[in-house]
Amino acid sequence: MIAAPLFSRRAWCAIAGCALLAALLPLLNLAFPDGHALHVSAYMVALVGKFMCYALAALALDLVWGYTGILSLGHGVFFALGAYAHGMYLMRAIGRDGVYQSHLPDFMVFLDWKAYPWYWAMTDSFWYCMALVVLVPGALAFAFGFFAFRSRIKGVYFSIITQAMTYAFMLLFFRNDTGFGGNNGFTDFKRILGFSVTAPATKAALYLLTLAFLLGALLLCRAIVQSKLGRVLLAVRDAESRLMFIGYNPLWFKLFVWTLSAVLCGIAGALYVPQVGIINPSEMSPANSIEMVIWAAVGGRGTLLGPIVGAFAVNGLKSWFTAALPDWWLFALGLLFILVTLFMQKGIAGLLQALGRGRRGAP
Template identity: 55%
Template structure:
């Protein structure tokens, strides 16, 4: 991306978007300094736990950007992006599991769960999972392949609206049930865990934790800029045209199915990247990540922040997950009720989310000054 393009993107970015960028950049500067350079006894020290927590929030923000592209701009309410996130996480988890080598419980080159199940060799789909190429490519390729097959079948059949949403949720549930089975070869109920290294560096080291945090932040900013550039392009205008007037777009000669498929696959790849960055920071990936409730929760993040803005997705992901971190400790039994009430309030009173609320308040202020 050339310097002039970047300058134009910054100039065109709304104020709230610039504030979101500044917030993430500030985190990328302050958190590493606070963790690595300021002593633990100092009040300004940032604990490794906080670094990991903020890194997890950044991966959720990346996942929210994927949903905002698919739902906010393309108009497809996907209740299955949790599956793409989990597939990216499992692809990374497979690499990290192979990195353990013979340091596992049973001292075998096979993963512990395979030894426990009396497997004698790696399944064919684990071949190559110990390579850097796997770590880099498979978290993108696996979700992309699922999205490509699923999208091609649905879009060519012109399945849309609530029917498409229900099908995406059904696929996610089916994958959840499949990954719980031991014979699938992904660790069953326990999933993949007990990771030790990544690229030869200990995952328990503070500097590695900070590096993963910084990488997550860079991924959010780079994806944000990439999506904004796409949305300002001809393809972006077509995406919005498909959302607002699909039949008219079809009648003037555009292949609506192709546009939907391209954006849906891109969105799945972003979700997979988020899952790949999430796993080494939290240290586990299991079938619970496929839970359809997780996909619904992602929708709430974007709805709260404000869809079709990009920055709203980031704001919503941080806001809801920070509230979850606090309230699941203070009010563990009430958190799901609070989340449900939040969704109802946003749906009825804040249809454009917090971003829309701030924008409307700003317009009222401007009109008041003019009057």
């Protein structure tokens, strides 16, 4: 049975209220000057926009882990590839406004490159790079998933090879000769579609676009898990052998949801880059992929809403810790994961469900 809170009237009211409140933040930033009681700082708008990108990635992970039982420890690579695909356009859009005033990005000039490598062709086109945002993570996920699922690799073995995959890509992108900026990655963006990336109106538009994609992805995932396809995915998670016995081939169902999840992660990365202003290989760190799992676990996997809440809660806590007690953040994160595993196995969403049933006097 699909998680009830996602479809209850109270949940829909909460979603609508949170979406409306989130949409107001950039408008309050633009409408009221600094010092006004209703003014929202540009820092807060950027922070919430970043959290929404993380929430979209957590939602994508929940689709494969919570509903299909596929634990990925490598979703960070899909997030980063989408970010790099958009970053290529943003680097081309700098034009000759870089430090070296060259038509090449500064890192290429510094490394004495004379021309763009072949895989940078057409990246001055925004729509071509948007196609790459979808196609590159999707193609990698499809190829990787096809061979892994066809070989019936599952459980901890699948998790390990996904982590190895993202680590290998991280090492590759750290190299200066790959043409992706090496250790520093892409930064110092100037324009997007002719508009200044740093302009308040542009930041507000990117923020609202991120919110729209997050809500759209939530509705898409809800439609999938409520459909017949969703019931098959649950069967893959709970009784894959029985599913094969009655004539279903789990390969294509797993491959579909795995590829879709990667594409959603790539879109999250593409929305992340212009708002944060940088992308480098550290986004492919295995630790980042593990953090995505923690977001889903803390929020409540298999609920769709839970991972979104978990992404906001964990990253909000991280922002506070890294400012107040930076040396203690990793200890706090580990303790949080242990406590959730031992005492809140259904996460925040499960806790809210239990509280709701308690208020209604339900068993």
